[in-house]
Amino acid sequence: MIRVSGLRKSFGKIRAVDGINFEVERGTVFALLGPNGAGKTTAISMLEGLLQRDSGNIEILGMDPWAEHGTVRMRIGVMPQGFNFFEKLTPLDSLVFYRDLFESSVDPESLLRLVILDDSRNVPFEKLSGGQKQKLGLALSLVNDPEILFLDEPTTGLDPSARRAIWSIIRMFRDRGKTIILTTHYMEEAEQLADNIAIISHGRIIAEGSPEGIVSRYGSGRKVVIKAGKEMGDFLSSERIEASVNGKYFEIRLDPETNLSSLIGLIEDSGISYSQLTVRADSLEDVFIRLVGEMSEGELK
Numbered sequence: 001m002i003r004v005s006g007l008r009k010s011f012g013k014i015r016a017v018d019g020i021n022f023e024v025e026r027g028t029v030f031a032l033l034g035p036n037g038a039g040k041t042t043a044i045s046m047l048e049g050l051l052q053r054d055s056g057n058i059e060i061l062g063m064d065p066w067a068e069h070g071t072v073r074m075r076i077g078v079m080p081q082g083f084n085f086f087e088k089l090t091p092l093d094s095l096v097f098y099r100d101l102f103e104s105s106v107d108p109e110s111l112l113r114l115v116i117l118d119d120s121r122n123v124p125f126e127k128l129s130g131g132q133k134q135k136l137g138l139a140l141s142l143v144n145d146p147e148i149l150f151l152d153e154p155t156t157g158l159d160p161s162a163r164r165a166i167w168s169i170i171r172m173f174r175d176r177g178k179t180i181i182l183t184t185h186y187m188e189e190a191e192q193l194a195d196n197i198a199i200i201s202h203g204r205i206i207a208e209g210s211p212e213g214i215v216s217r218y219g220s221g222r223k224v225v226i227k228a229g230k231e232m233g234d235f236l237s238s239e240r241i242e243a244s245v246n247g248k249y250f251e252i253r254l255d256p257e258t259n260l261s262s263l264i265g266l267i268e269d270s271g272i273s274y275s276q277l278t279v280r281a282d283s284l285e286d287v288f289i290r291l292v293g294e295m296s297e298g299e300l301k
Helices: 040-047 069-073 091-101 108-114 130-141 160-175 187-193 211-218 230-238 260-269 284-296
Strands: 002-011 014-024 029-033 055-060 076-079 148-152 179-184 196-201 204-209 222-228 244-246 249-253 274-281
Touching: 002 040, 014 040, 014 196, 014 204, 029 040, 029 187, 040 055, 040 148, 040 179, 076 130, 091 108, 091 130, 108 130, 130 148, 130 160, 160 179, 160 187, 179 187, 187 284, 196 211, 196 284, 204 211, 204 284, 211 284, 222 230, 222 260, 230 249, 260 274
Parallel strands: 029 179, 029 196, 076 148, 148 179
Antiparallel strands: 002 014, 002 055, 196 204, 222 249, 222 274, 244 249
């Protein structure tokens, strides 16, 4: 559905996108992750045909989105970052307006039911909640029955309940065979929704693969996490157990030779109190922070 190779875009001396490559398969969710200023929105704008690239190749449904923008635009849906709309228009009026623009035969009432917004069909946009506004943005992006959806930070600023409602709608779109390009700051969102992920930093893709694959490749394995006071740190040092300190937590990374039962038994037998002891692996967020931090320091190999 999408092929990108050697894509570059600069603004003066700033290389916003610096030679990225990736492919997106039909019926999947592809998430582009990165810190502010990483180049995500610039890359998405070039894919949508809104911004001309400096060099490289883009194929959207086999077409160049800049040279064939009109044709591509009729086959994709776009929900921009910070979606906003005409304050006095209701969701129903908004969908009728977009339907006429695209000369579409879609039923606005069906779209409102699809995004669970039918009860607010006649409420002006300015009076909708944040979650309802995002749902309307999704509905508008579907007016032309697109093959590819571009969702740029679709849940930013929403409370957890509204965010999960949007997730359910995105999953439903994917189950209907839609291909979705998602940018997000929320690692949990990417883990929950994405089939494949590309992490971008300083305009370059520094990791790509499934969420599980990225964690497996770049993660540090399992670790014991203990919430305790300084006395626990002194004890671990006396036993020559290496532990890093993360706020009120001590983290002991487990290597293949570590006997987990013996380690936990040693901690229990110390008699030192602790309020929490868990064993966990790195999350996507742990890996993301590590990779982006290394890239910023110029240490990524």
